[in-house]
Amino acid sequence: MSHTKLNILVQKCDELKLKITLLEGDSKSSYESSEWKQKNNRHNVKKLRDEYDELYSLRANKMMADSELVAKSLNDVPEEKKCFRNKSGLVALDLINNKHKYYVNQLNYLKFLTEKYKKNQNLLKSKHEEMQQENSEIKETKQDETAVSKDTRTLENKFEKSKLRYTEALHIFQAYVAIKQDMQQNNQTFDQQLDQLENSIKISEAEHDKQFKVNQQATCSRDIAITNLEKCEKEIHSARKEREMNISKVRKRAEEKKLQYTKRIGEPQILNDTNTGTMTLDDNDEFGISKISLYAQAITKIKQATGVTDTKEVVIRFENQGESKNRLENIKNENKENTTKLEEKCINLIQEFNQMRYSGNDKIVEAQIVLEEKRKEFSVIKFNLKEVNENLDMSLALLLSIKSGLNHLLDKLQPNANDLEKLKSRDSEKYSFQQLSLCDEKIDEIMLELKDDDINSTWNLLNQNEYISMIELGQPEYNTHIKLKIRKKENAF
Template identity: 30%
Template structure:
């Protein structure tokens, strides 16, 4: 009975040992596979940590660059002392933070050493039961997770510590740079104050120049008013003279009518003696008519161009225009020089303003009032520059007006010729052309004055008006009443081809029609004179 039971127990023990061996083998295989997996995971974690550290560094560098740019922009609006104070406070706070991070780092290192010791202690020394092996595996996994967490924290702490050290170094550099710049601020401020004093002195000088220019402007206005009053008086005198001439023309018309009636009475009884006398009279009248017409036309053109009747006054006016032209040229040169000086001063002040803006942030708060004063002075100088430019434009317009008047006068006097040695060839676009034109006009006027000197101007004017009237009346005579002119007595024809064709086609007209035509001719002549005077004034 006992022999039959005993083998069964041994078999059971053997079976149990065999099962235990199988379990130990399975446990060893599981342990080895888990160790291989753990090692593989550790390698992967190490690679990922290296990648994270690299990414953290790149992100920190980018953030550090942005932070430094923002901090630099923030310090630009502060004074030197304020920026130094802020930097010192920031450095102190960073030092405190660095000390706290160092303490945390040391604490974590001690904790890591303790965990490593505990890990070594809990590391399996041999094979045990299946339950203790599973517990140790779980414990190791928990310890590994804690270790990874602690390593991550340690790496973050080290990275923050390095970043804090970099920031501290940058702040130290900025602080040293600001301290070096603060040593030169006093000399720069002294130089700026000296420049500001010079600018104020120059501003006072320019203010005095402006006052002088203002007085000159008022004087010019007074002279202009006097000239306008004188022009008004001369216009009244001309109107009075025109009225007198009109009355004289009416008298001449009456006399012409009487002559016509007398000619009609004696037209039926002509004889040879009267015809011969008429021919001689017409020949003498033709010569006188030619001379009178020439003087009349020249004097009329001068009157239309200048608007005066006295020859001496005409000469004085042209002389005064020459002096005025020279004075305007001189003023224009002075204004151009002054304008260039003002532009240079503006550029200098603008450069000073830019230098004051970007030379340093510390002086901005103390020099802000000085900068505003400089800007006001710059605006005043700009206004003065604009005023000088306007005056320069006005002088140019006045010079162009004088030039147009001289050209108009030269056109009126172009029938008077000068000697070849007095005429000089000058480009019409040059400034000397105006002076040359004025000289030629003066010589022509002197020539004309010499021709009419010693003659009775009133009688000459009256004869010129009468001769002009008779010439216009003769242009309306019928074709049958013609005058034969000898070759030596021929004069330049004053009528155009169109008027000659009208004379050829004209028929006999009545006295009333002749009167109407004469009145129309006189009215058109007076209107032309008024229009020419208005255009010359404009």
């Protein structure tokens, strides 16, 4: 095994030696070829440098020759030698040709201008000669002027003045003829115009009388209405006073009864302290007192709901308001008709005024006075209409408030379905009266139910229940604003 390994190593060494010898031969050949190429390149570079030197010397000689030629040619113009420095002959020739062309163009332009100025000069000379001839002729005519020329000039001036006067006279004559024709036409139709004006004046006077009567009637009706209103106010005031007197009397009686009741309660207590006996109140007195207190509570509730003392007054007020509403609506419609009529009359009067404008100053003044009176009447009627509309709005608002009070009272009393079916539709006029009657019936039923019950004990029980519920639920004593929790949006992150 060792012998075979040695043979393999020997073979490998021989192979490596052969490779080394081959590589050495290749390196020698490449070195020799590179040296030969370097020699050739050096030789070529020398040749090119010699050629460049020859060309540069030729160029320098040519430039010297061109510069000498340019210098010789521009000896007369030393200032332009700087422009042609270090430039070949061809370039210098091109520049010289361009400058030559420029100077030739300038020369041609100057020649054209000289010819133009010569022509203008000749024209001016001819004009000057003509002016001199005219001046000489004028001088000759002035010297030869005689009295005949002066006379002709004066006659021409007089003729022109007479022409102007003639035209003015013709214009005045035509104006007077036109005025005469207009006067003749007016004379033919003047009587008819006068008759028409007299008729229109009579018609306007009759209308004025009618309007004056209407105004008087309106003032009378206004005074009557004011007196009626004052009477109504006095009656209402007296009725209110009587009502207050009655209420005060009833209150006094109630207070006296309360005092009597307290005295009666106090007497048996004293007797119990002194004497060991027991005394009780009569059942009739207790029943009367409880009934009075129930009525008082019901009346206070009705007052809170409707703002009125008695149910009869509510009914009377409803009836009066229905009549007043109808009356106000009728007055409103009548006023609207009157306003439309007055507006039409006002328009007609304005048209008549426009027709009568050119008939004379007196008629214009009268028409203006009539117009102002009508406008004043119209403004007064408008003001009255506004007041009537305001009263109507107030009455409607009052009606609505009363109706809402009745609805609230009905909701509080909680009527049955059968009772509600008895009521007519809301659009009917008797709906509110039916509501009132239903409220009266319900109040009477409640009063009958509460006859046998002890009101004070039930009232105390209700107060105790409310107190217990407030403590248990933690409710506040009065109405308070509770802040609700605001839910915040959860972030996506």
